Structure formats: C-alpha cells, structure tokens
Amino acid sequence: MKWSEQTWQTIEEKYNSILKMPFIKELSDGTLLLEKFKFYMAQDSLYLEHFGRTLSLIAAKIQDLQDVLAYMRFAENAIVVENALHESYFKDFGVTDKGILQPACHHYIHFLRSTAALESVEVAVAAVLPCFWIYREVGDYIYKNQNAINNPYQKWIETYGGDEFSIAVDQAIAICDKVAENTTEETRKRMTEAFITSTRMEYHFWEAAYQLKTWM
Numbered sequence: 211m212k213w214s215e216q217t218w219q220t221i222e223e224k225y226n227s228i229l230k231m232p233f234i235k236e237l238s239d240g241t242l243l244l245e246k247f248k249f250y251m252a253q254d255s256l257y258l259e260h261f262g263r264t265l266s267l268i269a270a271k272i273q274d275l276q277d278v279l280a281y282m283r284f285a286e287n288a289i290v291v292e293n294a295l296h297e298s299y300f301k302d303f304g305v306t307d308k309g310i311l312q313p314a315c316h317h318y319i320h321f322l323r324s325t326a327a328l329e330s331v332e333v334a335v336a337a338v339l340p341c342f343w344i345y346r347e348v349g350d351y352i353y354k355n356q357n358a359i360n361n362p363y364q365k366w367i368e369t370y371g372g373d374e375f376s377i378a379v380d381q382a383i384a385i386c387d388k389v390a391e392n393t394t395e396e397t398r399k400r401m402t403e404a405f406i407t408s409t410r411m412e413y414h415f416w417e418a419a420y421q422l423k424t425w426m
C-alpha cells in the first residue's frame with residue numbers, strides 16, 4: 211500500500227469529524243454567520259501568504275527538478291489565491307484589514323514554517339499535504355452537499371471543488387509517495403506524524419473561525 215493510502219487511513223476519523231463541524235455544515239447551506247466567514251477569510255489570507263512561503267522553501271530543497279517546478283507552482287498559486295481573496299472576497303464581504311494572526315492560524319503556520327526549515331524535505335512535503343488533500347475532500351464534499359440556492363459563499367465552494375485544484379492535489383500526493391518510497395522507515399513515520407499534526411490543525415482552524423477565537 212502506498213504511503214498516502216496508509217496515512218489517509220490513520221486520519222479517516224479526524225477527517226469525518228471535520229465533515230461534521232458546524233462551520234462546514236453552515237458553509238454548505240449558506241447559513242454561516244458572516245462574521246465567522248470574515249474571520250475565516252482574514253485568517254486564511256494570512257495563512258495562504260505563509261503557506262506560499264513554506265512551499266517556496268520546499269521548492270528550494272526538494273531534489274528532483276520537476277518537483278522543484280511543482281512546488282514553485284503551488285507556491286505561486288497560494289499567493290494568487292491570497293490575492294484573489296484580497297481583491298474580491300474582502301471587498302464583497304466588507305473586510306478592510308486582515309488583522310493579526312490569531313492562535314489557531316499562528317500555530318498552524320509556524321508548524322509548517324518550522325517543519326520546512328528544520329526537518330527533512332520528506333517530512334516537510336508530508337506536513338503540507340493535508341493543506342491540499344483535506345481541502346479537496348472537504349471542497350468536494352461541500353460541493354456535492356450544498357443545498358442553498360443563493361449561497362453567499364458559493365465562490366469559496368468553487369475554489370476548492372474544481373478540477374484545477376484536484377490536479378495539483380494529485381501531484382502533491384504522488385510526490386509524497388515517491389519520496390516516501392525512497393526514504394527510511396523512520397522518516398516515513400515522521401512524515402505520517404507531520405501529516406496527522408497538520409490534519410488536526412485544519413480542524414482547529416475551522417473551529418477557531420466558528421468560535422471567533424482570538425488572543426487574550
């Protein structure tokens with residue numbers, strides 16, 4: 211069994227807990243309080259900036275040149291989506307300022323940044339994989355289960371439910387499987403741990419938005 215298949219099994223329960231979150235349910239049916247979506251968007255804009263920086267660091271470290279190109283594209287895309295958020299959603303929803311990093315986003319971003327900086331590149335690609343994979347699965351789930359006619363969050367739903375994103379996700383999974391195959395059992399274990407940690411933080415990111423959780 212591939213590393214990715216084995217690893218997904220370890221987070222299946224966590225993934226199902228994400229699907230049951232009120233943030234996801236209310237986003238799907240369009241009932242999510244605007245204030246919560248605005249909080250999410252502003253934090254996600256900060257998240258995407260640092261996610262892009264993390265992906266660039268991986269691009270600089272990964273061995274295979276084709277993989278360098280892939281992570282450069284992923285990095286560019288993260289910043290492009292950040293810009294789109296800024297240019298369109300911020301205006302549409304009346305967000306004027308991103309504000310500061312709040313605890314859940316701060317925790318997640320710093321985990322990704324320090325993993326990319328200090329761990330091996332194998333562990334780094336595994337740490338960023340849930341950012342791709344969980345979003346695709348949640349995006350597809352919301353896309354299929356949406357039941358609102360004029361969902362104010364439609365544009366968001368389409369960003370992660372689309373084919374273009376899915377192709378990038380498949381590439382990221384394939385690269386993880388390739389590097390996993392060529393490394394040691396010990397590193398594969400650390401890759402899986404990093405993947406689980408990021409999965410947990412995806413959960414907490416949505417939870418924090420739902421609870422409007424800020425620093426003291």
Ligand SMILES: Cc1ncc(CO)c(N)n1
Nearest residue numbers: 254257258341342345415
């Ligand atoms: C928190 C979070 N994780 C993953 C993605 C998708 O890249 C996103 N936009 N935000």
